[in-house]
Amino acid sequence: MKILILGGNGMLGPWAVRAMKDRHEILLTDINEPHPNYKGDYLQLSVSDVDGVIKAAEGMDVIVNLSVLRPHRQLAFDVNTMGNYAMMVAAREHGIKRVVNSGPHYQMAGEQYENWDFDLNPDMPPAAGTRLYAHTKALGQEVCRVFSQRHGIQVITLLYYNMKHSWDLSGMEPGGPQYHQDMIPYSTAWPDCGTAVQAAVEVPENRLATRCETFFVFPDLPHGKFNNEKIKRVLGWKPRYQVEGLWNKEFRTPPDNLHGAF
Numbered sequence: 001m002k003i004l005i006l007g008g009n010g011m012l013g014p015w016a017v018r019a020m021k022d023r024h025e026i027l028l029t030d031i032n033e034p035h036p037n038y039k040g041d042y043l044q045l046s047v048s049d050v051d052g053v054i055k056a057a058e059g060m061d062v063i064v065n066l067s068v069l070r071p072h073r074q075l076a077f078d079v080n081t082m083g084n085y086a087m088m089v090a091a092r093e094h095g096i097k098r099v100v101n102s103g104p105h106y107q108m109a110g111e112q113y114e115n116w117d118f119d120l121n122p123d124m125p126p127a128a129g130t131r132l133y134a135h136t137k138a139l140g141q142e143v144c145r146v147f148s149q150r151h152g153i154q155v156i157t158l159l160y161y162n163m164k165h166s167w168d169l170s171g172m173e174p175g176g177p178q179y180h181q182d183m184i185p186y187s188t189a190w191p192d193c194g195t196a197v198q199a200a201v202e203v204p205e206n207r208l209a210t211r212c213e214t215f216f217v218f219p220d221l222p223h224g225k226f227n228n229e230k231i232k233r234v235l236g237w238k239p240r241y242q243v244e245g246l247w248n249k250e251f252r253t254p255p256d257n258l259h260g261a262f
């Protein structure tokens, strides 16, 4: 298949490319210059450039949006919300049947759920809360939902918590919450984050209950805070790096840099 990736030059992009590059034709795009390690087709493109996204999407089978901007109010809206608008307009214009959207768990399972509940699943009523990142991403997801309903475009939304190196699922977030010294709960290893994108791109249509489906991308979590049953059952995604292996210090790969994934 021909895949257009938006915002693909960040942390997740290289892992999505690694998972898919031998199986699909990829056009990687981002607002930045390409990383020197990247050898495939590349286009410098902002997701807020609707005409540019439409042009780039010509002839594509799937669009994957990995773009995100977290801190600045206007930019977060332009990227996290309007980026999905550009993606959906492009899909509509070219009759592209599937898009893969991405974001953090709390664009759906915001504080009310996360602080007080457990067994959270991706089909709960969305409650993003007011945090800028979550809120703008939730609006972007809503844009996808409306286009999906009106134009029959299949939307698969992948929601992650933390993404980490497999040997460093324990790594503390600089300035972030201090959990147990040994692990950040709910972390997904980078290679598994990438294969989730691949699974979303490739899942046969008849496995999807509706045209707009959301998935939590987490390894198995013994405490049952988040439920990953749906992504395993529907997308057939199997995380390689589970919490048990982390606990047993099983993953000892020497660090390389993130863009080594290309």
Ligand SMILES: NC(=O)c1ccc[n+]([C@@H]2O[C@H](COP(=O)([O-])OP(=O)(O)OC[C@H]3O[C@@H](n4cnc5c(N)ncnc54)[C@H](O)[C@@H]3O)[C@@H](O)[C@H]2O)c1
Pocket (backbone or CB within 6 Å): 006, 007, 008, 009, 010, 011, 012, 013, 029, 030, 031, 032, 045, 046, 047, 048, 065, 066, 067, 068, 069, 079, 102, 103, 104, 105, 159, 160, 161, 162, 163, 164
């Ligand atoms: N990294 C994590 O731990 C994490 C956790 C949960 C969810 N996610 C989600 O995963 C996806 C990928 O995140 P990431 O970690 O790779 O983020 P990242 O910040 O590393 O990469 C985002 C990319 O978006 C690009 N971008 C910003 N503005 C753009 C614009 N106007 N046009 C085009 N591209 C633009 C950036 O240049 C960057 O390359 C996002 O949807 C994010 O919400 C990430």
